[in-house]
Each structure stands twice: as C-alpha cells, then as structure tokens.
Amino acid sequence: DAGVIQSPRHEVTEMGQEVTLRCKPISGHNSLFWYRQTMMRGLELLIYFNNNVPIDDSGMPEDRFSAKMPNASFSTLKIQPSEPRDSAVYFCASSFEQGRTEAFFGQGTRLTVV
C-alpha cells in the first residue's frame, strides 16, 4: 500500500476562494482523521470519521470548514470562503481501529491563503 495519500501537496489561493483538500486513506482502515498544524496552535484534531461516518467534528473551527467521506477510500476537507488565518499544514491520517492502533499520516497539504 502506498500509505495515506493527500493532494495537493501545496496550495496557494486568494482570500475568499474555495479550497478542497483530498485524502485517500490506507485500504482497510476504518478511521480517518483530519488535523491542522500551525506554529501557534500545534496539531489540532479537526474531525474524525469511523466507517465513513463523522463521529466528532468539535474541532472544526467554523462553518466555513466542512468535511465529507463519501466512501471508505476518499475524504475531502473544504474551506469556503478561505481566509489568511487558515494558512497551515493540513494532515490526514487513517487507522485500522480508532484510538487502538497506530495512525498513519499523509505527507500533508501546505495551504497558503493570501
């Protein structure tokens, strides 16, 4: 397996534009996590899914953020409209059984909103 695959690796967009980040988890994993990493706030859990169902989205900062997992092999994190303070590295991770086994991380998407 190629591991968790995120795209794009880098995204630069103008304030107000819609941004969509994509994640393909490891095949067979049933939990998927979206994290945001910044210097100021460290690594924050935004939302996680178990068996494609959102379990906890309490970390999603605002209504501008939304995440979907239409099937077991794909998830998106959307920001609409984007703002400069959304600039961060966004990581997707997957695990076989939430909280009980190792979470494997993607390489991250570095988002810059100008």
Next chain:
Amino acid sequence: GEDVEQSLFLSVREGDSSVINCTYTDSSSTYLYWYKQEPGAGLQLLTYIFSNMDMKQDQRLTVLLNKKDKHLSLRIADTQTGDSAIYFCAEAANKLIFGTGTRLQVFP
C-alpha cells in the same frame, strides 16, 4: 479538557540521553503514543505503550508511564543528530489527541 502538554524545546549534545516529558488528561486512554515529525513530513509512530504497562523499551527508546500522575516520558539513549525532529505524545481513548510537540535539537 483535552490538553496534552509538552515542553516546547529540548537541546542536547550528541551522545547524551534525551528525555521528553508529556502530561495527558484522559485517564481512560488505553494507548499512549510517541510520534516523530521530521521537517516537511508527516508524523511517524515511534513507539507506544498500553495503559496497563509502566515501562516499555525498544532499542534506544524507553517509555515510562505514570498513570497516577498521567505522566508519560520518552528517553532516547545515545542521541544522534538524526534524532533532531519534533516529538509528539498522543493519547487515545476514542480519538487521538496530540500534545503540543517538543522540538529536539541535537548539537555535536
């Protein structure tokens, strides 16, 4: 709350031992993890410990767990320059919550 706390920086000389400390909050956490993040990369699992253990050793790595104080530590023996990275502890009950990360700098 769900704050997992770590000191932000640690600087050690090559060959010395490094000890990175972490305090967590959820006493129901069944697994506690240490992850390593190198520049420009995602996080990779270094080691983990079950909550019913108090120590685990894995080559140069030793994890100590004090459940009463909710304190976790990672000791790296014979620290090398390649160990320079950010180290995160994480607790797992229902979800995986990460600490703030400790930036380890190893100097010759």
